[in-house]
Amino acid sequence: MVPFGGWEMPVQYAGLRAEHQAVREGVGVFDVSHMGEFRVQGKDALKFLQFVTPNDVSKIRVGRAQYNWLPNERGGLVDDIYVYRAGEDEYLMVVNASNIGKDWAHLQSLKGDFDVQLSDESDRWGLLAVQGPKAEETLQPHIDVDLSAKKKNAYFPAKLFGFDVHLARTGYTGEDGFEVFCDASEAETLWDKLLAIGVTPAGLGARDTLRLEAGFPLYGHEFGEDIHPLSSHYGWVPKDKEYFGREALRAEPTQKLIGLRLDKVPVREGYPVKQGGAVVGHVTSGTSSPTLGHPIALALVDREAADAADFEVEVRGKAHPAVRTDVPFYQP
Template sequence: MKTTPLHQAHLALGAKMVPFAGYEMPIQYTSITSEHLAVRGLAGMFDVSHMGEFWIRGPGALEFLQYATLNDVAKLKVGRAQYSMLPNERGGLVDDIYIYRTGESEYLMVVNAANIEKDWAHLNALTQGFEVQLENASDFFGLIAVQGPHAVARLQKLTDTDLSSHKKNDTFMGKLAGKWVRFARTGYTGEDGYEVFVAPDEARVVWEALLAAEVTPCGLGARDTLRLEAGFPLYGHELTDETNPLCTPFSWVVKGHKAFHGKQALLQSPCARRLVGLQVEGGIPREGYRVLKGGQVVGTLTSGTHSPILKKGIGMAYIASELAEVGTPLEVEIRGRMAGATVVEMPFVRL
C-alpha cells in the first residue's frame, strides 16, 4: 500500500485510514458530517497527494492536448486552468482531469489516482506525430486542497502573495508557510478555496501551518459528500470507459468545433440514458440501487449519500432519457422498499 507525504500527519491526528486507489488514505478524522460542515461554513483541508500529475511540454503541447482532451485548451492563457476529460476511441472516457497552463508550452495535468497508470499509457500512445514530452511527476508533488468560505482568509495569513485578487481557475507560484508552492484557485467541494501543490518533503510544514491557522483536516468521506452535494462527477461512478459525456450535465466540456480522439464515435452514440440528480425521501440512496417508474426499472444510481446540508438522501443516476426532466417523480428501491425520489437540479445545495 502506498502512502502520501502526509501519512504521519494523519496518524498523528488519529485519522481513520482506509485503502483508496492503492493508497492508505484518511477517510475521516472526527466525523464525516462535522468535517463536511466545516468546509461549508469555515475552512477545511484535504490531503489529495494521491492524485496523479503529468507534465506536458514542448512546441506541440497545445496541439497534442487539443487532440487528447475534450475542452478547448486554446482558451487557456498562461496561469489559467480548466476542467476537462480524456476521451477514448469508442466515445467513452478514460478519465476526467484538470489542466493547468503553467508556461508558454508547458501544461500540468492532474488525473485521478486510480487512473494514473491507465492515463499514462493512454496519453503516451497518442503522442505519435506531436512534438511533445510527457513526464509522470505523480511522486514529486504533495497536494493539499484548502476549501471553504474562509479558506482564502486562512491561507492569506501564511503568505505575502495576494490571494484574493486571483480568480477561480487562476494558478501561480508563491510562498506558503515559507515554502514555494503552486497555488490554484480550484477544488472539488463547490466552495471557494485553493489547491496547493507542494514538494513532498515540504508538505508536512505547510499542513501543520494550516492546522495552526485553524483549517479543519477533512477526510475522503467528507470529500465525497461535498462533491455530491455540489453535483460533481467521480470517475468510476458517474464517468467510465463506457460513459458518453454528452449524456451528462457535463456535456459543456465537449467542444465540438475542434478535432479530438474518438470524436466521431462520441458525437454519434445516442443517449438512451441520461445522468440526473435525484433527491430521495425516507432513506439513503446508494450506488447500484435501482430507479423505478410505475414498477418498471428505468435506471441505476451511480452515487448516493446523505446530504448533511439538506438532511436528505441525494444521488446521481442514469435514467431513461424521457424521464430526465427536472421535477419527474420516480422511486428508488432501498432494500426491497420503494422510496419516493424526484429529479432535481444540480448542485443540490446553494453554493
C-alpha cells in the same frame, strides 16, 4: 483509514458531519496527494493537448486552469482531468489517482509524431486542498501573494509559510478555495502548519458528500470507460474542434444523469431506479446530505424516462419514492 487507488486514505478525522460543516461554513483541508500529475511540454504541447482532449486548451492563458476530459474511442472517458498552463509551451495535467497508469499509457499511445515531452511527476508532488468560504482570509497572512486578486481557475507560484508552492483557485467541494501543489517531502510540514492556524482536517467521506451536493461527477460513478459523458450536465466541455474520439462522443447518449431527492432513506451506488414498477436506471452516487438534511442521489436513467417528476429507488427489495430535482443540489 481505507485503501483507495493503491493508497491508504482517511475517511474521516473528527467525523464526516463536522468536517463537511467546516468546509461549508469555515475552512478545511484535504490531503489529495494521491492524485496524479503529468508534465506536458515542448513545441507541440498545445497541439497534442488539443488532440487528446475535447475542451479548447488554446483558451487557457499562462497562469490559468481548465477542466477537461480524456475521451476513449467508444464514447466513454479514459478519465476526467484538470489542465494547468505553467508556461508558453508547458502544461500540468492532474488526473485521478486510480487512473494514473491507464492515463499515462493512453497519452503515450497518442503521442505519435507530436514534438512533445511527457513526464510523470506524480511522486514529486504533494497536493493539499484548502477549501471553504474562509480559505482566502485564513491563508492570506501566511502567503506572499494577494489572494483577493486571483480569480477562479487562477494558477500561480507563491511562498506559503516560507515554502515554495503553486496554488490553484480550484477544488472539488462547491466552495471557494485553493489547491496547494508542494514538494512531496514538505507536504506533512505544510499540513501541520495549516492545522496550527485553525484549518480543519477533512477526509474522503466529507469530500464525497460535498462534491455530491455540488453535483460534481466522480470518475467510476458518473463517468467511466463505458458511460457516455454527455449523459451528464457537463455537455459544455466538448468544443467544435477535431480530437481523438470525437465521432463516438458525438453519438446521442441513451441515458441521462438526473438528480433525485428522497425523504428519509439514503441510497447507494447501484440501487435500481424505477418508474411505474419498471427499472429505468440505477443510482450512481447517493448520500444523506448534511447541508440539506435529506438524502440526495445522482442516477443514470433511460433518456425517455428522464423528464418524469417522480421515481422510486429500490432499497433491499422495497421501493422508496424519489423526486427528480435540479443539479447542483446546493450552491453556496
